[in-house]
Amino acid sequence: MVGLTGGIGSGKSTVAAMFEKLGAAVIDADALAREVVAPGKPALHEIETRFGAGVIRRDGTLDRAALADIVFRDPGARQDLESITHPRIAQRASELLGRFHREGKLVVIYEAALMVEKRIHESLDGLIVVATSPDKQIERVMKRGSANESEVKRRLKTQLPLEDKAKAADWVVDNDGSLEETWEQVTKVWETLRDAAKKEDDQETPGR
Numbered sequence: 227m228v229g230l231t232g233g234i235g236s237g238k239s240t241v242a243a244m245f246e247k248l249g250a251a252v253i254d255a256d257a258l259a260r261e262v263v264a265p266g267k268p269a270l271h272e273i274e275t276r277f278g279a280g281v282i283r284r285d286g287t288l289d290r291a292a293l294a295d296i297v298f299r300d301p302g303a304r305q306d307l308e309s310i311t312h313p314r315i316a317q318r319a320s321e322l323l324g325r326f327h328r329e330g331k332l333v334v335i336y337e338a339a340l341m342v343e344k345r346i347h348e349s350l351d352g353l354i355v356v357a358t359s360p361d362k363q364i365e366r367v368m369k370r371g372s373a374n375e376s377e378v379k380r381r382l383k384t385q386l387p388l389e390d391k392a393k394a395a396d397w398v399v400d401n402d403g404s405l406e407e408t409w410e411q412v413t414k415v416w417e418t419l420r421d422a423a424k425k426e427d428d429q430e431t432p433g434r
Contacts, residue, residue, distance in 0.1 A: 227253075227323055227334045228419060231341035232356030233388050234381055235363035237401040237408070241356045242337045244412040249420070251331040253322050255315055255338035262314040263288045272310045277303070298381055312344075332423035333416070342391045354415060355395035357388045358402045 230245070232238035239254075246252045263270045265286045273293070274282050281293045297304040319336060326334050335354075338346060347353040360382065367378045392398050397415045401408050 227336050227350050228352045228354060229341045229347040229350045230335050230337045230354045230356070231339060231347070231391060232358070232401075233363055233385050233391070234339065234378070235366035236356045236358045236388060237366070238337060238339075238356040240405075241354070241399055241401065241408065241412055242335060244409055245333075245335050245416060248413065248416045250333040250335045250416065251326040251329075252335045252337060253319050253326075255319065255336065258315045258318045259311055262311055262318065269310050269314055273307065276306055276310070294381075298377075298384055301384075304384070332427060333419045340385065342394050343386050347394060352396040352419075353394055354397045354399060355388070355391045356399045356401050357392050358400070360388075362402055363388075 230238055230242055232241075242252050242254065261267075263273060270282075270288060273288065277293060277296060281289050281296070283289045293307070297307050323334055323336075336346075336350065341347050341353070342355075363382065364375060364378045367373055367381075368375060373381065397418075399408060399411045399415065
């Protein structure tokens with residue numbers, strides 16, 4: 227399994243979709259984070275106990291914006307949230323990885339925002355970092371309408387700078403240009419991953 231990361235607004239989800247189109251299986255940590263806090267899940271109850279009823283909407287779902295406003299201001303609160311959600315996310319990722327292997331998927335991409343910060347990449351087979359300029363990050367996040375400029379800058383400060391993440395990377399995808407330029411880079415990385423996975427699979431099943 228190969229890690230894929232980048233900062234907010236870097237375009238890592240766009241790059242993940244490109245890998246999926248080429249044939250990789252993708253595990254999205256953010257999607258798993260939403261799954262483990264769905265109504266009725268133990269994590270949601272633990273979050274309400276820790277952070278209060280104000281982070282729960284009237285329909286019983288998690289108010290992610292209200293929770294984000296708390297945890298991005300308070301490192302201790304963020305650590306508490308991570309202690310609730312991260313072990314469950316890791317368990318679901320492991321389950322999906324096993325399923326993809328049984329289905330014969332040779333390349334599995336694990337997309338997560340805080341991969342380098344949490345040193346998750348150290349247990350993986352490689353790391354892809356999607357890089358872009360801070361100005362582009364701010365512009366893209368603001369276009370989503372989910373935060374203003376000051377909020378985006380505050381969230382960026384909670385993440386390792388992209389240039390530091392890139393130092394840990396096996397491959398860097400520069401996403402400052404056009405989609406065509408990004409696609410070309412992704413295709414080259416995909417071909418390397420696919421060929422290496424095929425070689426490893428052939429070695430494990432000699433005579434096939």
